Amino acid sequence: MAKPKHKFLVKENEFSITVWTDSLVSDLAEIKTIEGTDTVLMLNGKNPISVFLDPRYDLKEIAEEIRELLTARIPDVFRE
Numbered sequence: 001m002a003k004p005k006h007k008f009l010v011k012e013n014e015f016s017i018t019v020w021t022d023s024l025v026s027d028l029a030e031i032k033t034i035e036g037t038d039t040v041l042m043l044n045g046k047n048p049i050s051v052f053l054d055p056r057y058d059l060k061e062i063a064e065e066i067r068e069l070l071t072a073r074i075p076d077v078f079r080e
Contacts, residue, residue: 008020008067008070010063010066010067010070011063012059012060012062012063013059014059016059017059017062017063017066019066
């Protein structure tokens, strides 16, 4: 039988990164301190978490770090 898949979506725009995770991910809550900022990201299930950052930060790079963190923490992950 196939293992259940866990979904996550990480989107960045000019000023913020928003993360959505499915409810199963809430059991694997992770706190991510974004390097060079005072921002802490906590993933907690279906509620989207928006992180507002100074646009001088490379949001694409930070978003990729978050994707890597999720992929490493959660087996059988796919992205929307």
